[in-house]
Amino acid sequence: MVRLAEHTTTTAAEALDDAAVALLPVGSTEQHGPALPLGTDFMAARALAREFDDADRAVVLPTVPVGVSPHHRQFDGTLSVTPETFERYVEETVASLAEHGVRKAVLVNGHGGNTDALFRAARTLRDDRTAFAPPWNWWDALGELPEELFDGHGSHAGAVESSVMLSVAEHLVREDALAEAEAGASEGWGRTVHGAEVGFDTADFSESGAVGTPTEASVEAGKRLFGRAADELGALVGWLADRPVEECWPREHR
Numbered sequence: 001m002v003r004l005a006e007h008t009t010t011t012a013a014e015a016l017d018d019a020a021v022a023l024l025p026v027g028s029t030e031q032h033g034p035a036l037p038l039g040t041d042f043m044a045a046r047a048l049a050r051e052f053d054d055a056d057r058a059v060v061l062p063t064v065p066v067g068v069s070p071h072h073r074q075f076d077g078t079l080s081v082t083p084e085t086f087e088r089y090v091e092e093t094v095a096s097l098a099e100h101g102v103r104k105a106v107l108v109n110g111h112g113g114n115t116d117a118l119f120r121a122a123r124t125l126r127d128d129r130t131a132f133a134p135p136w137n138w139w140d141a142l143g144e145l146p147e148e149l150f151d152g153h154g155s156h157a158g159a160v161e162s163s164v165m166l167s168v169a170e171h172l173v174r175e176d177a178l179a180e181a182e183a184g185a186s187e188g189w190g191r192t193v194h195g196a197e198v199g200f201d202t203a204d205f206s207e208s209g210a211v212g213t214p215t216e217a218s219v220e221a222g223k224r225l226f227g228r229a230a231d232e233l234g235a236l237v238g239w240l241a242d243r244p245v246e247e248c249w250p251r252e253h254r
Contacts, residue, residue, distance in 0.1 A: 002052075002053060002054070002055070002058060002060060003053060003060045004016075004022075004059050004060065004061050004062065005062045015059055016100045016101060016102055018056070018057065019057060019058060019059040020057040020058070020102075020104060020241040021057060021058050021059075021102070021104050021105060021237050021240050021241050022058070022059050022060075022102050022104070022105040023049040023052060023060050023106050023108050024061045024064070024090070024093065024094065024105055024106070024108065025042065025046045025049040025060070025063040025110070026042070026045060026064040026067060026090065026107060026108065026109050026110065026114055026118070027039070027040075027041030027043070027045045027046070027064070027065060027067060027109070027110035027111045027114075028041040028042060028065070028066060028067035028069045028080075028110070028111040028113065029042065029066050029079040030067075030075075030078040030080070031072045031075030031077060031202070031209045032156070032157040032209065032210070033157040033177075033181035033184075033185070033208045033210035033214070034177040034181050034208060035173060035174045035175070035178045035180070035181045035214060036161065036165050036172075036173060036174075036181075036214075037172040038077045038078070038079075039065065039172075040157070040161060040165055041110035041111040042063050042067075042110055042111075043110075043165070044161070044164055044165065045063065045108045045109060045110030045111075047169075047226070048110075048138055048230055048233055049061075049063075049108045051230045051234070052233075052234070052237060055234075055237065057241045058237055058241075059102065061093070061097065064086075064089065064090065064093070066080070066081055067080070067111045067113060067114040068080060068081065068083050068113040068114050068116075068117055069111070069113050070113075070201075071113065071200065071201045071202055072201070072202050072209070073201070074201060074202070074203040075202070083116065083117040084117075087117040087118070087120050087121045088121075090107065090117070091121040091125055094125055094131050094133050095130050095131065097131070098125075098130050098131040103130070103131045103245050104131065104132050104241070104243070104248065105132075105133040106133065106134060106236060106237060107121075107122065107133055107134065107135040107136060108138070109136060109137050112139075112155075112156075114135075115137060118135035119135055121133070122134055122135055126249065126250060127250060129249050132240075132245060132248035134236075136236060138233070139160065141228065141229045141232035142160070142228055145224065145225060145228050146160050146225070149163075149221045149224065149225070150213065150216045150221070152187065152213045152216070153213065153216065154185065154187075154212010154213060154214070155188070155211050155212065156202070156206075156209075156210065156212075157185075157209060157210035157211065157212075158185070158210060158211050158212025158213060158214050159212055159213050159216040159221070160217075160225060162181075162214040162217030162222075163216075163218055163219070163221040163225055164222045164225050165222070166217055166219045167219055167222030167223045167225075167226050168226065170219060178217065179215055180208065181208045181209075181210040181214045182208075182210065182215050183208065184206065184208025184209075184210065185207075185208050185210040185211055185212060186206040186210075186211050187211075188211065188212075189205075189211050191204055
């Protein structure tokens with residue numbers, strides 16, 4: 001098992017010497033409607049990263065559980081940090097790992113609000129030739145599978161996320177509240193008036209905090225979605241492990 005936090009400093013030395021790629025799970029602690037736990041995003045990212053506990057050339061780092069979530073602040077339990085704080089935290093975490101020789105990583109992301117900050121952190125690390133750490137959003141790896149499985153899956157606490165959580169932590173999902181979540185959900189993310197986006201916060205367009213049709217969720221669908229994402233993450237880890245770090249740096253100006 002190659003979870004860095006569970007090693008001692010002595011055993012970590014060998015684990016890091018053998019590792020070609022690190023996985024840093026990041027997410028959020030924020031509202032996901034009345035049915036899903038606040039930790040949905042970091043739990044999904046953590047579960048996907050831990051699929052590689054036994055991988056020969058990968059090391060799984062501790063999960064970052066709080067992200068950029070100001071747009072959920074009206075809902076109880078939501079925690080948030082500024083984009084600048086989150087960006088710097090991730091950047092410095094990866095940089096500290098690079099000091100121990102692991103200079104390639106995947107930022108396994110479970111929260112859309114983190115995306116911009118993660119990309120900025122990754123660019124800084126690459127530009128400084130400290131580490132190559134591309135962000136990876138698990139929902140972007142699903143292809144057309146959500147459309148095959150659901151009629152109206154939604155982008156937040158909808159059928160996709162609810163299904164994945166049923167497969168990852170079924171005991172934390174309040175299945176009896178999925179109908180309540182859907183009754184107060186919006187059909188899509190955001191709110192537009194005459195071409196202007198006025199849905200600054202989730203509360204501007206969703207009463208329950210959910211988006212889409214969470215009642216369509218199932219354990220079986222969650223296993224298929226999780227498996228598809230894990231396969232894509234595994235392929236990315238393999239590609240990155242085989243790629244010399246020198247080939248990851250920015251190209252010289254022509």
